[in-house]
Amino acid sequence: METQPYHERITDGKFRSAVDLLDAGDADGLKVYLTQNPELVYQRILFDEEGYFKNPGLLEFVAENPVRHDRLPENIVEVARVILEAGAKNNADQIDYTLGLVCSGRVPREFKVQIPLIDLLCSYGANPDGAMTAALAHGEFEAVESMIAKGAVIDLPAAAATGRTNFVAKLIPLSDSRQKHLALAFAAQHGHAAALKFLLDAGLDPSLYNPEGAHMFSTPLHQAIISGHENCVRLLVEAGARLDLKDTIYHGTALDWAMYFENTAIISYLRSQGAKPGDE
Structure with a gap:
């Protein structure tokens, strides 16, 4: 059975009405409603599940x-400003988290x-550094460049994900193990072979499962395959x-993923290296 959209699962009638006004782009109506119900700006809804929107x-x-x-709605920026001015501007954590959602979502970009x-x-004070990993993991590079322009630090993961190869070479010895791990994952996922080679030459383990925030259910090889980056696969x-490692959700090997995405060049290469499907 299909799960209801989040707004349809809100049982608090007042909060649901505020979300409905937001979704309708009724900035004036929402402003009046929040004036009448100021507590809604500080309220949180608890969904009975785990995940980033719980x-x-x-x-x-x-x-x-x-x-x-x-x-x-076309005026979603105005709607957001209404919520901020109604009191959300006093909650730095919520502003930061919302920035991460905006930066990693395709719908804001598409609209x-x-x-x-x-x-x-x-x-309103959101920290652009805090949203970088989410944006990089989802390939939202317009958002990434916007945040860099606002002062976000170009660390090793950001350099690897955006193909700033000269930065990668300089930052490897200055970065900690988590930054290197993220950089390896992002370089493979986004097809930056030169950056990936620097990281592998520096001793990074190509068989590590990706870290949290970077599709941790899979390996760099899985992500290079799904994105079709044959040079990174090689x-x-x-x-x-390792060619026998399976992702932890679908339980597929590298060859399983290549077969699923019908990438004949990668399938042929992996077979030549002895790769097998997970059920063999």
Whole structure:
């Protein structure tokens, strides 16, 4: 049975009405409603599940991430400003978390409000550094460049994910193990072979499962395959990446993933290296 969208699972009638006004783009109506019910700006809804949207506040619904309607009203920036001015501007953690949702969601980008929402949230004090990993993991590079322009640090994961190869070479000896691990995952996922080679030459294990925040159910090899980056697949295999490791959700090997995504060149290469499906 299909799960209801999050807004349809809100049992608090007042909070649900506020979300409905938000979804309708009724900024004036929402402003009046929050004046009458100011507690809603500070309230959080607890959904009976784990995940990144298990306990959202009203502001977080402006990101449409997770997808609920697959659209956003044209004036969502104005709607977000109403919520911020009604009191959400006093909650730095919620502003930061909302920025992460906006930066990692496709709907804000597709409706051309991602950058305006980033601008708004940062003007209210959101920390662009805190949203970088989510944006990088989801390949939201317009958001990444916007946050870099706002002062976000180009660390090793950001450099590897965006193909800033010269930065990668300089930052490897200055970075900790988690940064290196993230960088390896992002370089493979986003197809930056030169950055990936620097990391592998520095001794990074090509068979490590990706860290939290970077599709941790899979390995760099899995992610290079899903993205179709044959050059990165070859680099990882040549560096000793194990071909028998299965992802922890679908339980597929590298060859299983290549077969599922019907990438004949990668299938042929993996078979030539002795790769087998997980059921053999």
